[in-house]
Amino acid sequence: MSDFYTWAAMGGHGLYVWSVYGISIVALVVLGAWPLRAEKKLLVRATERTDLEGGS
Amino acid sequence: MGSIKDVFHRMGSPRFFYHGSSLWVRGLYIGGTLGLIIGSFWGLALAPPDKYQGDSFRIMYIHVPSAHLAEMVYFACAVAGFVYVVWRMKMADVFIAAAAPVGAILTLLSLASGILWGMPTWGTGWVWDMRTTSVLVLLFLFFGLIALRQAIPRLDRAAYSVAILALVGVVNIPIIKYSVEWFTTLHQPASITFTNEPTIETSMLWPLLFNTTGLYIFIAGVILAAMRVEVLKREQATEWVRDITRSMQR
Amino acid sequence: MGNFGVQFRRDLLVAIRGRTETANPIAFFVLALSLFVFAVGTDSETLPRVAPGVVWVVALFAAMLSTENLFHRDHDDGSLELMLLDSRPLFLGVLGKLLAHWCVSGLPVAILSPLAAVFINAPFEIITILVGTLLLGTPVLTLIGGIGAALTAGLGRGGLLLAVLVMPLYIPVLIFGSGACYRVLDGATVTGPVLWLTALLAGSITLAPFAIGAALRGSQEY
Numbered sequence: 001m002s003d004f005y006t007w008a009a010m011g012g013h014g015l016y017v018w019s020v021y022g023i024s025i026v027a028l029v030v031l032g033a034w035p036l037r038a039e040k041k042l043l044v045r046a047t048e049r050t051d052l053e054g055g056s
Numbered sequence: 057m058g059s060i061k062d063v064f065h066r067m068g069s070p071r072f073f074y075h076g077s078s079l080w081v082r083g084l085y086i087g088g089t090l091g092l093i094i095g096s097f098w099g100l101a102l103a104p105p106d107k108y109q110g111d112s113f114r115i116m117y118i119h120v121p122s123a124h125l126a127e128m129v130y131f132a133c134a135v136a137g138f139v140y141v142v143w144r145m146k147m148a149d150v151f152i153a154a155a156a157p158v159g160a161i162l163t164l165l166s167l168a169s170g171i172l173w174g175m176p177t178w179g180t181g182w183v184w185d186m187r188t189t190s191v192l193v194l195l196f197l198f199f200g201l202i203a204l205r206q207a208i209p210r211l212d213r214a215a216y217s218v219a220i221l222a223l224v225g226v227v228n229i230p231i232i233k234y235s236v237e238w239f240t241t242l243h244q245p246a247s248i249t250f251t252n253e254p255t256i257e258t259s260m261l262w263p264l265l266f267n268t269t270g271l272y273i274f275i276a277g278v279i280l281a282a283m284r285v286e287v288l289k290r291e292q293a294t295e296w297v298r299d300i301t302r303s304m305q306r
Numbered sequence: 307m308g309n310f311g312v313q314f315r316r317d318l319l320v321a322i323r324g325r326t327e328t329a330n331p332i333a334f335f336v337l338a339l340s341l342f343v344f345a346v347g348t349d350s351e352t353l354p355r356v357a358p359g360v361v362w363v364v365a366l367f368a369a370m371l372s373t374e375n376l377f378h379r380d381h382d383d384g385s386l387e388l389m390l391l392d393s394r395p396l397f398l399g400v401l402g403k404l405l406a407h408w409c410v411s412g413l414p415v416a417i418l419s420p421l422a423a424v425f426i427n428a429p430f431e432i433i434t435i436l437v438g439t440l441l442l443g444t445p446v447l448t449l450i451g452g453i454g455a456a457l458t459a460g461l462g463r464g465g466l467l468l469a470v471l472v473m474p475l476y477i478p479v480l481i482f483g484s485g486a487c488y489r490v491l492d493g494a495t496v497t498g499p500v501l502w503l504t505a506l507l508a509g510s511i512t513l514a515p516f517a518i519g520a521a522l523r524g525s526q527e528y
Contacts, residue, residue: 011110012111020172021096024118027161027164042288043288
């Protein structure tokens with residue numbers, strides 16, 4: 001286990017290294033998920049509208 | 057049929073684009089994520105620590121690809137701007153609209169990682185060196201593209217103006233870069249030198265290659281997905297979008 | 307050349323007749339300078355050192371703020387549309403307009419800059435280079451600002467938007483302009499930055515009018 005901790009400490013730079021990787025994971029996940037969500041939202045809203053218009 | 061011109065026309069059709077791109081998005085997302093996971097694991101766990109910077113150099117595997125990608129996204133926007141100005145191809149404008157926010161976030165990511173890399177190695181978060189400053193300028197250029205589009209209510213005028221702005225920006229990028237370089241040689245504090253950059257070993261280079269390629273693929277997927285959203289937004293009233301929603305109702 | 311002369315003469319006349327509007331950039335220049343002095347203090351060590359940079363930044367802001375209304379009135383009263391319909395080359399007309407605008411914004415600022423330099427205790431040896439770089443640099447600022455003004459023409463909310471669009475493109479002019487002044491202070495040669503400013507001027511004179519023309523056509527098309 002101590003191997004893991006020395007690795008995670010990154011020779012004293014752990015805070016910087018891990019926060020960079022943390023920030024980039026958050027940024028990339030947000031980037032990737034945002035258009036997919038927006039697309040779904042748009043389609044749902046459009047379906048609601050056709051529901052209102054058509055009725056049939 | 058099947059000529060280049062034919063492909064060009066089809067690509068210009070929002071409907072064809074929307075139907076043809078959904079599988080591409082999934083593939084690019086998966087491929088990009090794989091590349092990034094391999095590159096990051098390699099870079100974090102397998103690559104040996106740097107002789108001069110210790111383990112903090114591992115930030116490079118995020119910093120360099122994001123800065124590179126941000127710049128490439130701007131160039132791509134300028135190319136799309138040229139295509140729009142010359143051929144009035146709608147999809148070129150859809151590309152700029154989708155890519156500009158993505159590029160801005162990449163630029164922010166590269167600035168943030170640069171600051172966090174600078175703190176342990178240089179002792180300060182911010183240095184007005186050439187690369188940092190030109191990335192900052194790139195951020196402003198992206199902001200300009202986004203702000204101009206939001207300020208113009210009419211879609212077609214916004215498209216044309218943003219395309220011109222992207223072209224003007226890309227002409228200026230090398231000039232700005234050179235001037236900032238000149239500026240930094242004049243004002244560089246003596247305590248920080250960049251001259252003794254160690255040559256990178258190949259074992260350190262592989263993760264960089266994986267991460268850069270992975271980010272390229274992933275960002276291509278993100279921009280493609282954002283373009284689909286943009287297309288849907290613009291074509292809401294058309295029959296083919298209604299067909300999609302009708303099929304969803306069933 | 308007809309278009310160039312017509313636009314130049316007309317805009318200059320409009321500017322001279324609307325005196326207060328023409329005086330605004332100059333008033334702004336002097337006022338903003340004194341604001342800087344109030345903020346930085348009159349310390350005889352720091353003020354001469356920051357003076358060239360301050361004069362350049364303030365001149366840049368004056369140029370940017372005055373380009374804002376470069377096309378607004380013409381857009382509103384329709385004369386812009388007439389200029390676009392003219393069969394003569396558009397870029398000449400644009401160039402004429404810009405030259406007229408520079409004559410009432412950049413040129414007075416450059417002429418006043420020695421006074422401003424004395425005003426904020428700048429060292430005497432930089433005065434010549436300050437005027438020289440401003441004479442070379444402010445036309446570039448007007449030309450680049452013109453692109454931003456053309457892109458935002460008729461939007462009714464220039465201001466900060468114009469600043470966001472144009473300021474990144476101003477960076478090289480600012481760096482070489484104030485850099486030349488600091489080189490004189492440090493006793494180095496100024497050929498490099500001055501040649502660069504000249505190159506920027508030549509480049510923007512040839513390219514900017516076309517970009518402005520295209521942007522103006524875009525603003526009228528719809």
